Amino acid sequence: MENLQRQKIVKDNPKKIGSIGFKGILLFGTPEQKAQYLPKLASGENMAAYCLTEPSSGSDAASAKCRAELSPDGKHFILNGSKLWISNGGLAEIFTVFAQTPVIDEKTGETKDKLSAFIVERSFGGVSNGPPEKKMGIKASNTAEVYFEDCPIPVENVLGEVGGGFKVAMNVLNNGRFGMAAALSGTMNYCIQKAIEHASQRTQFKKKLSDFGSIQEKIARMVMVQYVTESMAYMLSANMDQGATEFQIEAAISKVYASEAAWFCADEAVQILGGMGYMRDCGLERVMRDLRIFRIFEGTNEILRLLVALTGMNHAGEHLRQLQKALENPLSNVGTLFGAAGTRAKRMAGMSTGLSLTQYVHKDLTASADQTAKAIESFGFTVEDLLTKYKKNIINEQYILNRVSDSAIDIYAMVCVLSRASRSLSNGLESAKHESTICQVFCDEASQKIEKNLKLTHSAGSLKNYKQLAQISSDVMENNGTIQEHPLGF
Numbered sequence: 001m002e003n004l005q006r007q008k009i010v011k012d013n014p015k016k017i018g019s020i021g022f023k024g025i026l027l028f029g030t031p032e033q034k035a036q037y038l039p040k041l042a043s044g045e046n047m048a049a050y051c052l053t054e055p056s057s058g059s060d061a062a063s064a065k066c067r068a069e070l071s072p073d074g075k076h077f078i079l080n081g082s083k084l085w086i087s088n089g090g091l092a093e094i095f096t097v098f099a100q101t102p103v104i105d106e107k108t109g110e111t112k113d114k115l116s117a118f119i120v121e122r123s124f125g126g127v128s129n130g131p132p133e134k135k136m137g138i139k140a141s142n143t144a145e146v147y148f149e150d151c152p153i154p155v156e157n158v159l160g161e162v163g164g165g166f167k168v169a170m171n172v173l174n175n176g177r178f179g180m181a182a183a184l185s186g187t188m189n190y191c192i193q194k195a196i197e198h199a200s201q202r203t204q205f206k207k208k209l210s211d212f213g214s215i216q217e218k219i220a221r222m223v224m225v226q227y228v229t230e231s232m233a234y235m236l237s238a239n240m241d242q243g244a245t246e247f248q249i250e251a252a253i254s255k256v257y258a259s260e261a262a263w264f265c266a267d268e269a270v271q272i273l274g275g276m277g278y279m280r281d282c283g284l285e286r287v288m289r290d291l292r293i294f295r296i297f298e299g300t301n302e303i304l305r306l307l308v309a310l311t312g313m314n315h316a317g318e319h320l321r322q323l324q325k326a327l328e329n330p331l332s333n334v335g336t337l338f339g340a341a342g343t344r345a346k347r348m349a350g351m352s353t354g355l356s357l358t359q360y361v362h363k364d365l366t367a368s369a370d371q372t373a374k375a376i377e378s379f380g381f382t383v384e385d386l387l388t389k390y391k392k393n394i395i396n397e398q399y400i401l402n403r404v405s406d407s408a409i410d411i412y413a414m415v416c417v418l419s420r421a422s423r424s425l426s427n428g429l430e431s432a433k434h435e436s437t438i439c440q441v442f443c444d445e446a447s448q449k450i451e452k453n454l455k456l457t458h459s460a461g462s463l464k465n466y467k468q469l470a471q472i473s474s475d476v477m478e479n480n481g482t483i484q485e486h487p488l489g490f
Helices: 002-006 023-028 031-043 165-201 211-242 246-272 284-295 302-329 334-348 363-396 399-425 432-456 461-479
Strands: 048-051 067-070 076-087 094-104 113-122 128-129 143-154
Touching: 002 211, 023 031, 023 094, 023 113, 023 334, 031 432, 048 076, 076 094, 076 113, 094 165, 094 246, 113 143, 113 165, 165 211, 165 246, 165 284, 211 246, 246 284, 284 363, 284 432, 302 363, 302 399, 363 399, 363 432, 399 432
Parallel strands: 048 094, 067 094
Antiparallel strands: 067 076, 076 143, 094 113, 128 143
């Protein structure tokens, strides 16, 4: 995937290679379902599509309106509704479709609508599609609206269990996200190569562009974020290869970081090339159009940031709940209370609680390891303080959650580059010194960003500014446009 992107071979639709259209069958399909559908999908004889988004439900997948009702004879589900912006929608023969189904709660006996996943064949009948959408980028990808009208689905084609569709949908997306970092690190390499070629050849004011400090900083930062993205991709892939089953947070982090880093690289490459970069023949304008979707599909970066923050806080919340139980019966939980009190006392005194990563990294990266350990400690303390202050209401504090999430992303990035650079140093690779420099600069700057973001979560001035920002937004929404008078009175 990375090499294909580097060569700009699949720039229009890199996700076709690992289509999420059949991922649900791969992850949740029965042996019979896999035997029936996967061979023809693997050979390319059939194409698949993933049908989740609807006109009224995007990020809120559970609010889908598409419905599937069991037929009177109990042999089919009858599917009705439509799906929007479906990749391969006009080409696919096999669809993974998510629809609301009535499910009886075993405990209460009440019937509630729950999302279910189905394998739908176009040949079932009642399946049609609209014309290809006219998009900003990824134009080689067929994207269309798909319609289902009284489409009969055999009950054997339920994926997972009836009412378990949300789990299927989220797991498919988690599995789709991990490949983005690899693909986009290749795209970044392409942008870097374009920038290097131009900067090394273009002369202005009797100097090569590559000799100017501003250009050097741009290229160095492009290289740095590419290295981080690639490190995330291979760290995550290695964990998956070793049997890890819980990687949704790492996948979300890598998707957010990679999509934003790739946009940064493309934008900086255009800037370095100047007018040449703006021309279509250069190729970078196409890259920018294609890249823009990556911050939107398979979970918007805004939603994924909330996922990262709230999942991390949930783990911290478990620790606090254990501490709360200890406080209810202090005499039988003295060890737990003393441990928590000791940790908090060290923190208040400005002392480290003892976390160290130096034993896991090369000796040349000790300072970076210490910065990472300090960032992890500060992150943990901040999260506990926020949970203590806001409790369950933290879910509504998105300004704070975004800062928590950005800190978590930077911490994961620090760990990934530390691991990779340490390996290169230990193995004596020719690039080890270069990688070590990248690691040290990135960790130093990331630690400063983390410190700043964590402070913003409890800064009175920052929280006041956020409330005022919310008020500004509310004002213009109510006015249906900007409010201020035009300077010329128009």
